[in-house]
Amino acid sequence: MTNLDRRQLLSFGLAFGTTGLTLPSVAAANVAREITWDDLIPPGVPYAEIIGEGTMDEANDIWRPVYDHNATKLNSDLHGAYIRMPGFILPLELDAEGISEFVLVPYVGACLHTPPPPPNQLVLVRAVDPWPSDALWDPVWVTGKMSTQLMSTEVAETGYALIADEMERYEW
Secondary structure (H helix, E strand, O other), rough: OEOOHHHHHOOOOHHHHHOOOOOHHHHHHOOEEEOOOHHHHHOOOOHHHHOOOOEEEOOOOOEEEEEEEEOOOOOOOOOOEEEHHHEEEEEEEEEEEEEEEEEEOOOOOOOOOOOOOOOOHOEEEEEEEEEEEHHOOOOEEEEEEEEEEEEEEOOOEEEEEEEEEOOOOOOO
């Protein structure tokens, strides 16, 4: 597992450059594979086996989830895949232009008031074009190249990373 500080988080996109970053103009020619949160769990691993218990860190007022080894199993078929998936934004990097880095979570409020979902249910996203901060609570579609790698952010452990070259509101 990799622990990333803020500078490393901001530059994690460089790792994609060594694995073939899909530039927006090239990505437009690709058809994104639409995936769901279930697709992040490797075939053969039941969802019920990735949920863990935990303990309350009363000194820091934080719930510390305890997951078994299934929570960090990643779907290797998604490494390098050009995908499109829905989710909610948990901002990591916010400025006047909008939200440029965030954790994509499966449901609104994940990681904020409850134990975070397991790493194989969280995606660290770097947006090519920042998402407007006034649309923070809107569900979104993100499209881009995915990478599988366990990482530690200031809010949770993530199992996937994505460079989002396209984002749009998710319409029901």
